[in-house]
Amino acid sequence: MADKHQHDVPPNPYLEKRRTATEAKALEERVRQLENLLTEKGVVSKKTLDRVVSIYENDLGPLNGAKVVARAWIDAAYRQRLLADATKAIKELGFGGLQGEHMVVVENTATVHNIVACTLCSCYPWPVLGLPPTWYKNPPYRSRIAIDPRGVLIEFGLELDDSIEVRVWDSSAEIRYLVLPERPQGTEEFSEEELAALVTRDSMIGVARVNSFS
Amino acid sequence: MADKHQHDVPPNPYLEKRRTATEAKALEERVRQLENLLTEKGVVSKKTLDRVVSIYENDLGPLNGAKVVARAWIDAAYRQRLLADATKAIKELGFGGLQGEHMVVVENTATVHNIVACTLCSCYPWPVLGLPPTWYKNPPYRSRIAIDPRGVLIEFGLELDDSIEVRVWDSSAEIRYLVLPERPQGTEEFSEEELAALVTRDSMIGVARVNSFS
């Protein structure tokens, strides 16, 4: 069904950039008022809000996931533990917590390609990938990944052979999925750090493969 | 499932009245330009457009359907012909044509209540009912009538007993449905014209009953 829906797709109005400067300003103001209200009422404190922003902007991101993947590539025993109990194995590297309380890792092979999505909202493994990208949360990906994963992958530049089995994981809040991509050829001599540097966020969502050049 | 969806219904933004005066004016202008363009190109003529408006504003409407219903109430043989081949029987009274090329009449009884809808768009028997009302074409009716007809009827002020069988007719363009409502009690002495005057559009869609007072 790769190109089946091609002629029927209308232009996409679901991007953030639609907003005019005036609208953006109104939005900033609306949020400021809400924050002031909730601060005044004692529901939140500015310090707590600042801490949250700092954590998600600086501490959490796909570099964590890349470390997990690189470790699995070089350490067969770790790879086994990761596939058997991802939450626990990921915890070994120090990652876990909110929106990743129960994680599952699914492994790409020469014959199986996994893709993670959340059709109902935006569930995503925050501790290892950080916050999801905009496209992951917007209607085009959420709706079509369930019915036409191969067509969606083509839009990401990845055309899969018909012989490859595609597995879509429609995540829910309780269980968060991470793809263990295939280790690229020609990386036999790479160190764990060098391997981690190759691993992209997209490859851990399953919309890309890992290349031997970063 | 009558009141099941009650607590989940958001306010309805799907009415025409949302439009501001400026927006309405822009719309008028847009239509004027399109009409001028198509007239200049020779695709349409003003005279033809005026004729269409006149027909649908003056000639066609639920009065036609009411005549069909009244005839069926007083003439058992006509009623039989109407239920057997509605298009032909309606033609006897001079009605038929565009958006009513193939009509079917479904009969309400003491134990069966029929409702007509079109979930995909707005299909409706134009020759006997005229143009459909706004609510018939808008998302609230189109979407919910299929899953919660009894709840929708309550919004029209019609609460059906659980013992009554509800039949929803989701029309398509090819076949147009008309409900033959029950003749109200106390109208034994009414003339055909007096009966026709009782028959409302809503009763022929199936969202109301006919009362013995108009």
Next chain:
Amino acid sequence: MNNIHDMGGMTCFGPVEREENEPIFHGEWERRVLALTLATSVFFGPLDRRRHVLEQMNPLDYLSCSYYERWLVRIERLSKETGFVTDEAFTSRGAALFETVSGAPVDSDTMDSIIRQGNPSVRDTGRLEPCFAVGDRVRARNINPSGHTRLVRYVRGRVGVIHQIHGTHRFPDTTAHDKGENPQPLYSVRFDATELWGSSASIKDSLFIDLWEDYLEVENG
């Protein structure tokens, strides 16, 4: 395509609201859009194709437009496709369309006659012998075509009973895409409300929908 127009069974659009006095038109522009739609209907081709233009609107536009606004968008899009709007003069495509459609513009008497005669979808060619009989149990196929279809999502895969046979009619799924009329039997199929919506629906209730033969398969047992 699975678009927002296929909204049967959604429960999120709020209560039905009736307008005061229920005006047929809410402004002069609505009158003209209705008239333009009917007067260009021959010119712009089969109903199914024109319906599909509406269905291709993205959901945000579809829902933010009122009914006649959507019809307006349709004429605008069809005009654009034909080449009227993009160029000053006729494009070759527009000119070619004129050559194939005889007698444009439709005069008012012809229009009158179109309204009186209609444009029946019934055909005396194609598949004239129905595969199914009244009373047969059938399953609506679970298909998800990329183009126009009348097989609504809420019946796909569900079991119903043939209630009535409407004769042989042109098939929207092919007609809409210039793939021929492919005439075939059209059936009224009855589905129990509980089959469509589960055990919370009333066992007394049912839904009838007209489905073409290609949408149906035999249900055994």
Next chain:
Amino acid sequence: MNNIHDMGGMTCFGPVEREENEPIFHGEWERRVLALTLATSVFFGPLDRRRHVLEQMNPLDYLSCSYYERWLVRIERLSKETGFVTDEAFTSRGAALFETVSGAPVDSDTMDSIIRQGNPSVRDTGRLEPCFAVGDRVRARNINPSGHTRLVRYVRGRVGVIHQIHGTHRFPDTTAHDKGENPQPLYSVRFDATELWGSSASIKDSLFIDLWEDYLEVENG
């Protein structure tokens, strides 16, 4: 409820568009909305309830809002429900909420610990013995609840196979509506793409989704 958030299988939203440089936030206000959402999460109650607030947006609003705008709408609605926005002073409801939630506002160290610990949905009470085993054929029930559910429309009535058992988790359908956590087994269920979408789908492909035990029934044959 069957709302627009349940969009799996729709084909009308156009191509996936990736932003240049993919900024995590598109403005300071998005940072604050994320932070406000996390910092009020304990105060405003269970995740499922908060999700349901988003799902109740009418489709037009849902689709015209960007992601963090929807989150903003959620905090506004919850604040309004609590009585913060409508009145100058605390309403009795807001005050009552404060009494039941200890330690508001959450301080930054507590927040840090919430982010590090998370809020697991797994439970050691409730139904601990799964009814189904890995490899069992199950049918997703065709239910259309009026409230919050995770049983997406596109699997209702379809047959799949139990792939994995995730243990016992709180049940969103009741948790969202203050009807208790009703903990029960959560399964990863595998559906063939052809079962979900018909024969035009690839026979190689499948979709896995996590479904609670109450969503499933035994499929014989």
